[in-house]
Amino acid sequence: MNLLEVRDLQVDFNTRNGHTIAVNKISFTVKKGEITAIIGESGSGKSVACYSLLGLLPQPPASIESGTAVFEGRDLLTLSESELRQIRGRDIAMIFQDPMTCLNPFMTIGDQLIEPLMFHKKVSKASALARAKELLVEVGIRDPEATINNYPHEFSGGMRQRVMIAMALINEPKLLIADEPTTALDVTIQAQILKLVADLQKKRDIGVIFISHDLAVVADIADQIIVMEKGFVVEQGDSNAIFTAASHPYTQKLLAAIPSDTKVTTLNDPEPLIQVKNLKTYFNTGTTVVKAVDDVSFDINRGEIVGLVGESGSGKSTIGRSILRLLPITSGHISLDGQDLTKLDTNTLKQTRRRMQMIFQDPYASLNPRMSVYDTLAEPLLLHKIETRKTVEHAVLRLMDEVGLARAFIRKYPHEFSGGQRQRIAIGRALATKPEFIVADEPVSALDVTIQAQILDLMLDLGKQYGLTMLFVSHDLAVVRHIADRIIVLYHGKIVETGTSETLFNTPQEAYTKSLLASIPGRNRLAS
Amino acid sequence: MAHIDINAEKGTSLWEDAWRRLKKNRLALFGLGVLVLFVVSALLTPWIAPYAYDAQNLDLGATPPSAQHWLGTDIFGRDLLTQIMYGGRISLAVGFVATAVALVIGVTWGAVAGYIGGRVDAVMMRIVDILYALPFMIFIVLLMVVFGRNLLLLFLAIGAVEWLTMARIMRGQVQALRKQEFVEAAISLGLSPMTIIRRHLVPNALGPIIVYTTLTIPSVMLLEAFLSFLGLGIQPPKTSWGLLISYGAETMEEYPWLLIFPGLALTTTLFALNFLGDGLRDALDVRRSAD
Numbered sequence: 001m002n003l004l005e006v007r008d009l010q011v012d013f014n015t016r017n018g019h020t021i022a023v024n025k026i027s028f029t030v031k032k033g034e035i036t037a038i039i040g041e042s043g044s045g046k047s048v049a050c051y052s053l054l055g056l057l058p059q060p061p062a063s064i065e066s067g068t069a070v071f072e073g074r075d076l077l078t079l080s081e082s083e084l085r086q087i088r089g090r091d092i093a094m095i096f097q098d099p100m101t102c103l104n105p106f107m108t109i110g111d112q113l114i115e116p117l118m119f120h121k122k123v124s125k126a127s128a129l130a131r132a133k134e135l136l137v138e139v140g141i142r143d144p145e146a147t148i149n150n151y152p153h154e155f156s157g158g159m160r161q162r163v164m165i166a167m168a169l170i171n172e173p174k175l176l177i178a179d180e181p182t183t184a185l186d187v188t189i190q191a192q193i194l195k196l197v198a199d200l201q202k203k204r205d206i207g208v209i210f211i212s213h214d215l216a217v218v219a220d221i222a223d224q225i226i227v228m229e230k231g232f233v234v235e236q237g238d239s240n241a242i243f244t245a246a247s248h249p250y251t252q253k254l255l256a257a258i259p260s261d262t263k264v265t266t267l268n269d270p271e272p273l274i275q276v277k278n279l280k281t282y283f284n285t286g287t288t289v290v291k292a293v294d295d296v297s298f299d300i301n302r303g304e305i306v307g308l309v310g311e312s313g314s315g316k317s318t319i320g321r322s323i324l325r326l327l328p329i330t331s332g333h334i335s336l337d338g339q340d341l342t343k344l345d346t347n348t349l350k351q352t353r354r355r356m357q358m359i360f361q362d363p364y365a366s367l368n369p370r371m372s373v374y375d376t377l378a379e380p381l382l383l384h385k386i387e388t389r390k391t392v393e394h395a396v397l398r399l400m401d402e403v404g405l406a407r408a409f410i411r412k413y414p415h416e417f418s419g420g421q422r423q424r425i426a427i428g429r430a431l432a433t434k435p436e437f438i439v440a441d442e443p444v445s446a447l448d449v450t451i452q453a454q455i456l457d458l459m460l461d462l463g464k465q466y467g468l469t470m471l472f473v474s475h476d477l478a479v480v481r482h483i484a485d486r487i488i489v490l491y492h493g494k495i496v497e498t499g500t501s502e503t504l505f506n507t508p509q510e511a512y513t514k515s516l517l518a519s520i521p522g523r524n525r526l527a528s
Numbered sequence: 529m530a531h532i533d534i535n536a537e538k539g540t541s542l543w544e545d546a547w548r549r550l551k552k553n554r555l556a557l558f559g560l561g562v563l564v565l566f567v568v569s570a571l572l573t574p575w576i577a578p579y580a581y582d583a584q585n586l587d588l589g590a591t592p593p594s595a596q597h598w599l600g601t602d603i604f605g606r607d608l609l610t611q612i613m614y615g616g617r618i619s620l621a622v623g624f625v626a627t628a629v630a631l632v633i634g635v636t637w638g639a640v641a642g643y644i645g646g647r648v649d650a651v652m653m654r655i656v657d658i659l660y661a662l663p664f665m666i667f668i669v670l671l672m673v674v675f676g677r678n679l680l681l682l683f684l685a686i687g688a689v690e691w692l693t694m695a696r697i698m699r700g701q702v703q704a705l706r707k708q709e710f711v712e713a714a715i716s717l718g719l720s721p722m723t724i725i726r727r728h729l730v731p732n733a734l735g736p737i738i739v740y741t742t743l744t745i746p747s748v749m750l751l752e753a754f755l756s757f758l759g760l761g762i763q764p765p766k767t768s769w770g771l772l773i774s775y776g777a778e779t780m781e782e783y784p785w786l787l788i789f790p791g792l793a794l795t796t797t798l799f800a801l802n803f804l805g806d807g808l809r810d811a812l813d814v815r816r817s818a819d
Binding site: 321324326349350351353354356357358360361362365366367368369370371372379380383384413415426429433 | 545710712715717718719720728731732812814
């Protein structure tokens with residue numbers, strides 16, 4: 001039975017910079033009791049399409065040019081704002097990407113939960129609260145009596161997303177639209193939330209639209225998959241068909257971009273370049289001491305790529321920054337090529353920084369917005385007197401060639417680039433001083449899947465070419481498995497398990513590692 | 529090779545790029561033109577003014593604008609145009625010098641406090657707080673009593689008061705910026721703290737600083753008028769726009785032109801400054817421009 005039938009939907013954007021067609025004549029149906037996944041990269045129009053159905057797009061700049069969207073016999077696109085308001089939150093509910101910003105920090109969970117119920121159903125506060133508690137239990141929050149009067153900041157990210165789901169379900173909607181609901185979450189939490197959405201959908205027999213950029217995330221739960229690219233639906237069909245016999249080249253590209261291979265390690269004579277001994281990095285928050293890194297020791301051999309894996313709060317980024325001496329450490333020793341980095345004076349440290357560099361997670365924050373590509377890449381070269389003012393331009397152009405940036409972009413500023421191109425600039429900056437060691441802190445997690453694959457390949461190529469040693473910090477096991485020779489699993493600031501990628505993935509020893517591996521989305525379908 | 533298009537537009541620094549963008553903003557160029565005109569005429573006043581600044585014609589008294597006295601004369605029969613030109617010398621000098629003093633001290637102080645943070649920040653900002661709490665007038669009177677009345681001292685005194693707000697704005701900006709990853713990237717490249725402040729932090733904080741600067745210049749000019757009115761600043765027969773306005777205000781019912789023309793001079797400057805300031809802010813914000 002068709003719950004929602006969208007025909008020829010076209011949404012245009014008219015801005016000062018021109019006219020764009022964000023959603024181009026797309027048609028799809030959502031069936032009752034099914035999960036329909038809409039997959040696409042940023043800018044593909046997947047969110048715009050869904051937001052336009054509920055009248056959630058600001059008009060202007062957006063304008064719905066054509067189409068119908070029939071939901072229970074009514075065309076959503078022709079309804080007035082007040083009619084839509086009756087449908088939103090009652091018949092069609094939404095879950096958003098970021099549970100941190102979608103809850104009002106000044107209202108208790110209970111008050112926020114009962115708000116939509118009291119607005120749409122006009123029930124008493126007591127019965128609304130009772131209903132809210134039932135739902136909290138259903139979404140897996142223990143002891144709702146105690147937690148219902150808590151404020152959002154008292155919950156973790158995963159718990160907040162559960163609250164968001166409870167809030168969306170409280171009016172028994174017939175259609176649930178989930179916009180990247182797990183993107184901001186850790187991999188184990190992501191697995192839990194995915195399971196929760198799938199379970200609730202079955203139990204209530206409702207329709208779900210699941211928007212995601214990541215095909216792997218929806219692999220296990222979607223019944224139907226719609227693939228969007230640049231405003232067009234390029235392929236749609238049931239989930240099995242997409243994964244086994246994708247016909248459109250873009251879908252094939254998306255599938256190929258999911259890293260699923262395990263890097264086979266070729267061991268040379270191990271010669272440790274980086275040695276970390278009993279590293280402790282504590283943060284003093286005034287009232288408590290947070291042991292971000294608690295007595296960690298490991299070596300990284302020359303030419304090796306070591307993956308550092310853990311959930312948020314495991315201390316993985318802190319280790320990377322501690323090694324590079326970007327954070328003050330509490331105790332322990334870190335040496336680069338036998339030289340103890342913790343004992344260097346400011347001047348020697350400055351000289352040594354040339355030999356170790358960092359690639360950051362967010363290419364939007366890691367580049368100075370007021371510096372052009374030329375300025376950004378020339379800075380390290382001039383600082384360490386690798387080039388002179390006269391020769392630096394050639395060196396910058398060579399760097400740009402190496403990281404795959406067109407030379408014509410040399411005067412452009414970061415905001416003029418896409419995420420992937422920005423990350424290329426950041427990689428170029430890190431490589432400018434010809435370092436031996438690089439810490440890459442989640443370098444691809446802010447990027448679209450196909451771009452991720454390109455950047456990973458670039459890093460592997462350059463790693464080989466420069467003979468780089470790398471510490472690759474990531475929460476994404478599939479990515480680490482693809483790139484790392486050896487993997488270190490962290491939990492709460494301590495090392496849980498270490499091993500080559502092959503052994504760790506095939507024969508994990510520790511329970512925590514096993515649970516991490518079990519959370520990799522889409523592993524069942526993609527393994528076959 | 530791509531070599532050609534690089535030499536075609538050699539500008540690589542932020543400022544060169546900003547100038548290229550500013551040139552496309554007509555309103556800002558107009559503002560800049562007006563300011564340059566005022567500054568040049570202020571510099572050349574002794575040679576181009578129609579009368580000497582203390583030349584009186586007591587027979588005339590206050591006369592409205594005429595062919596001889598384009599903007600009329602004041603109650604002592606002095607040419608108003610000449611008065612405004614000489615007054616502009618003082619007002620513009622106070623405005624620019626005192627603001628420059630405030631800018632240099634405030635930006636440096638705020639950037640250092642914000643970047644280093646911790647105890648240094650606490651001590652530096654408490655000093656700012658204490659100076660804030662000090663009654664401004666007593667501070668100026670004290671300076672005048674100790675060092676005697678002196679124009680340069682007046683500039684410094686006003687600058688020394690105005691930098692406090694500048695420091696606070698800058699500190700707030702730097703505190704937000706220094707947590708960004710590009711600052712961490714700069715540290716890991718081995719840049720020194722001063723270079724990081726100069727190259728990475730200050731350029732990114734320029735927007736609010738420029739806006740505040742364009743607001744500071746007119747407020748400094750009015751402050752000077754206030755001080756002069758109390759007898760702490762400029763003394764007749766020397767004059768400034770602020771003084772002319774305050775005298776004009778006293779007699780505005782009988783001789784309105786004595787208020788209108790000095791007022792026009794000040795507001796024109798103010799408009800020009802705002803146009804230029806907005807233009808500069810946009811030109812320096814690389815994200816705003818479409819080129």
